[in-house]
Amino acid sequence: MKLNLSSGPIDTGDIPWEYIQGNVRNKNTGRQLPVRVAHLDGNRYQIWLSGQIYEVELASSGPKRAGADAAQSNERVVKSSMPGTILAVKVKKGEEVEAGQALIIMESMKMELTLGSPRAGKVARVLVHPGKMVELGATLLELEV
Amino acid sequence: MKKVLIANRGEIAVRVTRTLQQMGLTACALYSEVDQDALHVQLADEAYALGGTTSLESYLNQDKILQICQDHQIEAIHPGYGFLSENAAFARRCQQAGITFIGPNPDVIEAMGDKLNAKDAMVKAGVPVVPSFHPTRETSLEQYAEEAQKIGFPILVKAAAGGGGKGMRKVENLSDLNASLEAAQNEASKAFGDGRVFLEKYLAQPRHIEIQIFGDQHGNVVHLGERECSIQRRYQKVIEEAPSPAVSPELRKEMGETACKAARAIGYSNAGTMEFLLDESGQFYFLEVNTRLQVEHPITECVYDVDLVRAQILVAQGQPLPFQQADLQPRGWALECRLYAEDPGNHFMPCTGTLSVYEPPVGPGLRCDSGVQQGSLISVHYDPMLAKLIAFGHDREEARQRMVWALAHFPVLGLRHNLPYLKAVLEHPEFIEGKTHTHFLQQHTIDTGPVQVPKSGLVALAHFLQQQKPAQATATQATTPFQELGPWRLQ
Numbered sequence: 001m002k003l004n005l006s007s008g009p010i011d012t013g014d015i016p017w018e019y020i021q022g023n024v025r026n027k028n029t030g031r032q033l034p035v036r037v038a039h040l041d042g043n044r045y046q047i048w049l050s051g052q053i054y055e056v057e058l059a060s061s062g063p064k065r066a067g068a069d070a071a072q073s074n075e076r077v078v079k080s081s082m083p084g085t086i087l088a089v090k091v092k093k094g095e096e097v098e099a100g101q102a103l104i105i106m107e108s109m110k111m112e113l114t115l116g117s118p119r120a121g122k123v124a125r126v127l128v129h130p131g132k133m134v135e136l137g138a139t140l141l142e143l144e145v
Numbered sequence: 146m147k148k149v150l151i152a153n154r155g156e157i158a159v160r161v162t163r164t165l166q167q168m169g170l171t172a173c174a175l176y177s178e179v180d181q182d183a184l185h186v187q188l189a190d191e192a193y194a195l196g197g198t199t200s201l202e203s204y205l206n207q208d209k210i211l212q213i214c215q216d217h218q219i220e221a222i223h224p225g226y227g228f229l230s231e232n233a234a235f236a237r238r239c240q241q242a243g244i245t246f247i248g249p250n251p252d253v254i255e256a257m258g259d260k261l262n263a264k265d266a267m268v269k270a271g272v273p274v275v276p277s278f279h280p281t282r283e284t285s286l287e288q289y290a291e292e293a294q295k296i297g298f299p300i301l302v303k304a305a306a307g308g309g310g311k312g313m314r315k316v317e318n319l320s321d322l323n324a325s326l327e328a329a330q331n332e333a334s335k336a337f338g339d340g341r342v343f344l345e346k347y348l349a350q351p352r353h354i355e356i357q358i359f360g361d362q363h364g365n366v367v368h369l370g371e372r373e374c375s376i377q378r379r380y381q382k383v384i385e386e387a388p389s390p391a392v393s394p395e396l397r398k399e400m401g402e403t404a405c406k407a408a409r410a411i412g413y414s415n416a417g418t419m420e421f422l423l424d425e426s427g428q429f430y431f432l433e434v435n436t437r438l439q440v441e442h443p444i445t446e447c448v449y450d451v452d453l454v455r456a457q458i459l460v461a462q463g464q465p466l467p468f469q470q471a472d473l474q475p476r477g478w479a480l481e482c483r484l485y486a487e488d489p490g491n492h493f494m495p496c497t498g499t500l501s502v503y504e505p506p507v508g509p510g511l512r513c514d515s516g517v518q519q520g521s522l523i524s525v526h527y528d529p530m531l532a533k534l535i536a537f538g539h540d541r542e543e544a545r546q547r548m549v550w551a552l553a554h555f556p557v558l559g560l561r562h563n564l565p566y567l568k569a570v571l572e573h574p575e576f577i578e579g580k581t582h583t584h585f586l587q588q589h590t591i592d593t594g595p596v597q598v599p600k601s602g603l604v605a606l607a608h609f610l611q612q613q614k615p616a617q618a619t620a621t622q623a624t625t626p627f628q629e630l631g632p633w634r635l636q
Binding site for chain 2: 001003005010012015017018019024026033034035036037038039040041045046047048049050051052053054055056081082083084085108109111112113133136
């Protein structure tokens, strides 16, 4: 089978191992290793192989914008680094902020986390309010370009 | 006592259920809306809905819990740990309603719940405490500064009503004191509804050593040795062991007798834990009393061959302690690892999702206390601890080897978690040598191994994706009537 990984395509037919009921078996030596696979999120999968966990990403079928997104999020957008609840928003739209200044405080399970500004700038939009539940990676606040 | 309600969820509810059933008692579970399919509900003999999703709406809802007891002739409540386990007001309400609260009496819970109070009581009982300063409402910032300098930096600012590291700040020097006081007070008042804080000397590389105590209603108090819980991250315990590599039989006796003396002085009954810091010179300082069963109680159960939950129930029924001090000799070694749904690669952020693979290992000297099973949904609403893996053996190295093996034979997938991290800690040379202290995880780099998947793993991934495809295809087919005709149309 052709696997389209984000790191490049690979044909599993060329690999001297086969899958047999919860194990992979080496076609030459007969050695078996226990293996499990699960979907993690988006295009990402987890592979548990003989006690180690690996993450593998499939190439996305849509147009490539991952690079653009990453650059943008580093500079301009504050995203939640965990799923949870917004406790406080420390700044308002239009406010000038410094790099590292506390913008948003959120909580998940037992943890409290302060999200700081990625750089100095002006707050363009605040997309959340205290009490709002957010997913991992949700955009919480944007700075002006 | 015939019917016991477990006012908790997760692994501890499951663990208490098992002992209740073994004793021939009826185990009653509670569940919030999100927990209706949870493991603890499936295993209980009876289960009652609390409604709600947040802790406050569900497992902390005292009125609802007491009403359920009344409606279903429940005679006792086991509170587990967390939630209402150290809530004196709740214990008192149980008492008034004629329900046995399985734990110490409300006055003891109240007195020990306030860290300042607890410390004063310990000083009176002759227990050594860490040098500290307890302010009053009138204490000025200048006085704080003066007292902090007297104790000597670095110091800790701690919440009087605290726990779990909330409202706690390490202060390196005088210029950071005011900001840290303010931050700790804010956090404490939000978390506990009580913004009082105090100052305490910060010890450089202490071990966290705690003594398991047990009292009955007839004035008997025994100790079941120590547990070392030095492997912590942000004051949350991650790996525990019993006994401690740093505690000699003589020190165990001294700490144990000190703990018992203090427990007698405050009239302690049922299970409890006295936490101490042990410095490199062998001096120990009292930290706090936990008036409940601890998360890490199984390692004590292993080395002392006792069931602490069973003992809790017997004592709550008014029976004398089922063991005497002379019978309590530690045997072998036990380790516990806490499996958390937290991502070590992303600042230990909590992770949510479905546990699509979850296969706890079995083998010599292993025990796994799980609150989840394969298919469980892990939500943001509760503590991210999924399970505790316990390994025991003849000595520390045997227990450690068993734990390493167990962690390598425990597939957990569907979300990120700390299992690879736990294994790396257990394989760290300093851990192997028993050189543990409370700053271990801050000071050592924990390497979780290779990230590049071997090609054999990709073969399994290919198989997995192929298995998924037909299912997806069937799902789409069902949406159009032409496709519903299936292969006939194609022919």
